[in-house]
Amino acid sequence: MKLYYAPGACSLSPHIALREAGVPFELKKVNNKEKTIEGGGDFWKVNARGYVPVLELDNGQVLTEGPAIVQYIADQKPESGLAPKPGSFERYRLAEWLNFLTSEIHKQFSPLFKPTTPEDYKPVAKQNLATRFDWLDKQLEGKDYLMGKSFTVADGYLFVLLTWTKPTQIDLARWPNLAAFQKRVAARPKVKEAMQAEGLLPKAQERAA
Ligand SMILES: N[C@@H](CCC(=O)N[C@@H](CS)C(=O)NCC(=O)O)C(=O)O
Numbered sequence: 001m002k003l004y005y006a007p008g009a010c011s012l013s014p015h016i017a018l019r020e021a022g023v024p025f026e027l028k029k030v031n032n033k034e035k036t037i038e039g040g041g042d043f044w045k046v047n048a049r050g051y052v053p054v055l056e057l058d059n060g061q062v063l064t065e066g067p068a069i070v071q072y073i074a075d076q077k078p079e080s081g082l083a084p085k086p087g088s089f090e091r092y093r094l095a096e097w098l099n100f101l102t103s104e105i106h107k108q109f110s111p112l113f114k115p116t117t118p119e120d121y122k123p124v125a126k127q128n129l130a131t132r133f134d135w136l137d138k139q140l141e142g143k144d145y146l147m148g149k150s151f152t153v154a155d156g157y158l159f160v161l162l163t164w165t166k167p168t169q170i171d172l173a174r175w176p177n178l179a180a181f182q183k184r185v186a187a188r189p190k191v192k193e194a195m196q197a198e199g200l201l202p203k204a205q206e207r208a209a
Protein backbone atom coordinates (compact mmCIF):
# COMPACT_ATOMS: atom_id res chain seq x y z
CA MET A 1 0.00 0.00 0.00
CA LYS A 2 1.08 3.57 -0.64
CA LEU A 3 -0.06 6.48 1.49
CA TYR A 4 0.07 9.91 -0.12
CA TYR A 5 0.58 12.43 2.65
CA ALA A 6 1.61 15.98 3.43
CA PRO A 7 3.55 16.48 6.67
CA GLY A 8 1.28 17.29 9.61
CA ALA A 9 -1.89 17.29 7.48
CA CYS A 10 -4.93 15.07 8.15
CA SER A 11 -3.06 12.29 6.32
CA LEU A 12 -1.14 11.83 9.59
CA SER A 13 -4.27 10.04 10.85
CA PRO A 14 -4.08 7.11 8.37
CA HIS A 15 -0.29 7.19 8.73
CA ILE A 16 -0.71 6.55 12.48
CA ALA A 17 -3.32 3.86 11.74
CA LEU A 18 -0.93 2.05 9.37
CA ARG A 19 1.81 1.98 11.99
CA GLU A 20 -0.55 1.01 14.83
CA ALA A 21 -1.95 -1.81 12.66
CA GLY A 22 1.53 -2.97 11.71
CA VAL A 23 0.77 -3.34 8.00
CA PRO A 24 3.54 -2.74 5.47
CA PHE A 25 3.25 0.52 3.53
CA GLU A 26 5.19 3.07 1.56
CA LEU A 27 4.97 6.83 2.08
CA LYS A 28 4.59 9.19 -0.88
CA LYS A 29 5.15 12.80 0.11
CA VAL A 30 2.95 15.35 -1.61
CA ASN A 31 3.69 19.04 -2.03
CA ASN A 32 0.20 20.27 -1.32
CA LYS A 33 0.82 23.72 -2.80
CA GLU A 34 2.36 22.59 -6.06
CA LYS A 35 0.36 19.31 -6.22
CA THR A 36 3.52 17.41 -7.01
CA ILE A 37 4.82 14.14 -5.58
CA GLU A 38 8.30 13.83 -4.14
CA GLY A 39 10.44 11.91 -6.59
CA GLY A 40 8.22 13.00 -9.51
CA GLY A 41 4.60 12.89 -10.49
CA ASP A 42 1.46 14.95 -10.74
CA PHE A 43 -0.73 14.60 -7.66
CA TRP A 44 -3.83 15.76 -9.59
CA LYS A 45 -3.58 12.43 -11.46
CA VAL A 46 -3.70 10.52 -8.16
CA ASN A 47 -6.62 12.49 -6.71
CA ALA A 48 -8.50 14.84 -9.02
CA ARG A 49 -9.73 16.70 -5.89
CA GLY A 50 -6.10 17.56 -5.13
CA TYR A 51 -6.06 16.62 -1.46
CA VAL A 52 -4.45 14.09 0.84
CA PRO A 53 -4.85 11.46 2.22
CA VAL A 54 -4.93 8.92 -0.58
CA LEU A 55 -4.31 5.22 -0.07
CA GLU A 56 -3.24 3.28 -3.14
CA LEU A 57 -3.69 -0.44 -2.75
CA ASP A 58 -1.38 -3.05 -4.23
CA ASN A 59 -4.14 -4.02 -6.70
CA GLY A 60 -4.20 -0.45 -8.05
CA GLN A 61 -7.44 0.61 -6.31
CA VAL A 62 -7.31 4.10 -4.87
CA LEU A 63 -9.17 4.97 -1.68
CA THR A 64 -9.74 8.55 -0.56
CA GLU A 65 -11.43 10.29 2.41
CA GLY A 66 -9.71 9.89 5.76
CA PRO A 67 -12.58 8.22 7.67
CA ALA A 68 -12.95 5.53 4.96
CA ILE A 69 -9.21 5.00 4.72
CA VAL A 70 -8.65 4.48 8.45
CA GLN A 71 -11.48 1.95 8.64
CA TYR A 72 -10.00 0.05 5.70
CA ILE A 73 -6.61 -0.02 7.43
CA ALA A 74 -8.12 -1.16 10.75
CA ASP A 75 -9.99 -3.98 8.99
CA GLN A 76 -6.73 -5.31 7.51
CA LYS A 77 -5.70 -6.19 11.08
CA PRO A 78 -8.88 -6.84 13.11
CA GLU A 79 -6.77 -8.15 15.99
CA SER A 80 -5.26 -4.66 16.41
CA GLY A 81 -8.55 -3.46 17.94
CA LEU A 82 -8.26 -0.23 15.96
CA ALA A 83 -11.92 -0.58 14.97
CA PRO A 84 -14.76 -2.65 16.43
CA LYS A 85 -15.97 -5.62 14.38
CA PRO A 86 -17.88 -4.64 11.20
CA GLY A 87 -21.61 -5.00 11.79
CA SER A 88 -21.38 -4.57 15.56
CA PHE A 89 -23.19 -1.66 17.20
CA GLU A 90 -19.83 -0.36 18.44
CA ARG A 91 -18.72 -0.06 14.84
CA TYR A 92 -21.46 2.50 14.28
CA ARG A 93 -20.19 4.36 17.35
CA LEU A 94 -16.82 4.54 15.63
CA ALA A 95 -18.49 5.82 12.45
CA GLU A 96 -20.31 8.39 14.57
CA TRP A 97 -17.00 9.62 16.00
CA LEU A 98 -15.26 9.70 12.64
CA ASN A 99 -18.09 11.66 11.08
CA PHE A 100 -18.20 14.10 13.98
CA LEU A 101 -14.47 14.64 13.75
CA THR A 102 -14.44 15.17 10.01
CA SER A 103 -17.44 17.48 9.74
CA GLU A 104 -17.51 19.30 13.06
CA ILE A 105 -13.80 19.62 13.87
CA HIS A 106 -11.62 19.01 10.81
CA LYS A 107 -13.65 21.22 8.50
CA GLN A 108 -13.87 24.03 11.06
CA PHE A 109 -10.07 24.11 11.12
CA SER A 110 -9.71 24.21 7.33
CA PRO A 111 -10.55 27.94 6.85
CA LEU A 112 -7.97 28.84 9.51
CA PHE A 113 -5.26 27.47 7.22
CA LYS A 114 -6.50 29.02 3.96
CA PRO A 115 -4.75 32.27 2.94
CA THR A 116 -7.97 33.37 1.20
CA THR A 117 -10.10 33.25 4.38
CA PRO A 118 -11.16 36.78 5.42
CA GLU A 119 -9.52 37.67 8.74
CA ASP A 120 -12.88 38.50 10.32
CA TYR A 121 -14.16 34.94 9.71
CA LYS A 122 -11.33 33.38 11.75
CA PRO A 123 -12.75 34.24 15.21
CA VAL A 124 -16.08 32.73 14.08
CA ALA A 125 -14.39 29.46 13.11
CA LYS A 126 -12.45 29.45 16.39
CA GLN A 127 -15.65 29.99 18.37
CA ASN A 128 -17.32 27.11 16.51
CA LEU A 129 -14.37 24.91 17.42
CA ALA A 130 -14.47 26.07 21.05
CA THR A 131 -18.14 25.08 21.29
CA ARG A 132 -17.34 21.59 19.99
CA PHE A 133 -14.28 21.31 22.25
CA ASP A 134 -16.44 22.17 25.29
CA TRP A 135 -18.63 19.15 24.51
CA LEU A 136 -15.75 16.88 23.50
CA ASP A 137 -13.87 17.64 26.71
CA LYS A 138 -16.84 16.34 28.71
CA GLN A 139 -16.96 13.15 26.62
CA LEU A 140 -13.37 12.40 27.56
CA GLU A 141 -13.96 12.84 31.31
CA GLY A 142 -12.63 9.71 33.04
CA LYS A 143 -11.80 8.04 29.72
CA ASP A 144 -8.45 7.31 28.13
CA TYR A 145 -9.83 7.26 24.59
CA LEU A 146 -13.00 8.23 22.73
CA MET A 147 -14.39 4.68 22.79
CA GLY A 148 -13.18 3.93 26.33
CA LYS A 149 -10.07 2.00 27.33
CA SER A 150 -8.71 1.06 23.94
CA PHE A 151 -7.22 3.20 21.20
CA THR A 152 -9.10 3.26 17.90
CA VAL A 153 -8.57 5.03 14.58
CA ALA A 154 -10.89 7.81 15.81
CA ASP A 155 -8.31 8.64 18.49
CA GLY A 156 -5.55 8.91 15.91
CA TYR A 157 -7.74 11.31 13.93
CA LEU A 158 -8.66 13.44 16.95
CA PHE A 159 -5.01 13.58 17.97
CA VAL A 160 -4.02 14.99 14.57
CA LEU A 161 -6.78 17.60 14.71
CA LEU A 162 -5.61 18.68 18.16
CA THR A 163 -2.07 19.20 16.88
CA TRP A 164 -3.54 21.97 14.72
CA THR A 165 -4.46 24.03 17.78
CA LYS A 166 -0.80 25.10 18.02
CA PRO A 167 -0.40 26.75 14.59
CA THR A 168 -3.89 28.29 14.90
CA GLN A 169 -3.11 29.64 18.39
CA ILE A 170 -5.92 27.90 20.23
CA ASP A 171 -4.92 27.28 23.83
CA LEU A 172 -5.84 23.68 24.73
CA ALA A 173 -5.28 24.37 28.45
CA ARG A 174 -8.91 25.52 28.52
CA TRP A 175 -9.95 21.87 27.93
CA PRO A 176 -7.94 19.74 30.41
CA ASN A 177 -9.30 16.39 29.20
CA LEU A 178 -8.41 17.22 25.61
CA ALA A 179 -4.94 18.37 26.67
CA ALA A 180 -4.40 15.15 28.65
CA PHE A 181 -5.69 13.08 25.71
CA GLN A 182 -3.24 14.79 23.37
CA LYS A 183 -0.32 13.97 25.69
CA ARG A 184 -1.51 10.37 26.11
CA VAL A 185 -1.70 9.76 22.38
CA ALA A 186 1.55 11.62 21.67
CA ALA A 187 3.33 9.18 24.01
CA ARG A 188 2.29 6.13 21.97
CA PRO A 189 5.41 4.68 20.27
CA LYS A 190 3.71 4.30 16.85
CA VAL A 191 2.42 7.87 16.99
CA LYS A 192 5.93 9.10 17.75
CA GLU A 193 7.26 7.00 14.85
CA ALA A 194 4.72 8.51 12.45
CA MET A 195 5.49 12.05 13.58
CA GLN A 196 9.21 11.42 13.32
CA ALA A 197 8.80 10.03 9.79
CA GLU A 198 6.90 13.17 8.75
CA GLY A 199 9.63 15.39 10.23
CA LEU A 200 7.31 16.76 12.92
CA LEU A 201 9.55 15.96 15.88
CA PRO A 202 13.01 17.36 16.50
CA LYS A 203 15.74 14.86 15.61
CA ALA A 204 17.53 13.19 18.58
CA GLN A 205 20.62 15.38 18.11
CA GLU A 206 18.61 18.62 17.96
CA ARG A 207 16.64 17.55 21.04
CA ALA A 208 19.86 17.13 23.03
CA ALA A 209 21.15 20.55 21.95
N1 LIG B 1 -12.67 15.22 2.83
C1 LIG B 1 -11.25 14.97 2.86
C2 LIG B 1 -10.53 16.26 3.20
C3 LIG B 1 -9.04 16.09 3.19
C4 LIG B 1 -8.34 17.42 3.43
O1 LIG B 1 -8.91 18.39 3.91
N2 LIG B 1 -7.03 17.43 3.09
C5 LIG B 1 -6.23 18.62 3.23
C6 LIG B 1 -5.11 18.42 4.23
S1 LIG B 1 -5.72 18.15 5.88
C7 LIG B 1 -5.56 18.94 1.90
O2 LIG B 1 -4.86 18.11 1.36
N3 LIG B 1 -5.82 20.14 1.39
C8 LIG B 1 -5.20 20.61 0.19
C9 LIG B 1 -6.16 21.28 -0.73
O3 LIG B 1 -7.38 21.18 -0.52
O4 LIG B 1 -5.65 21.90 -1.67
C10 LIG B 1 -10.92 13.85 3.86
O5 LIG B 1 -11.60 13.77 4.89
O6 LIG B 1 -10.01 13.06 3.61
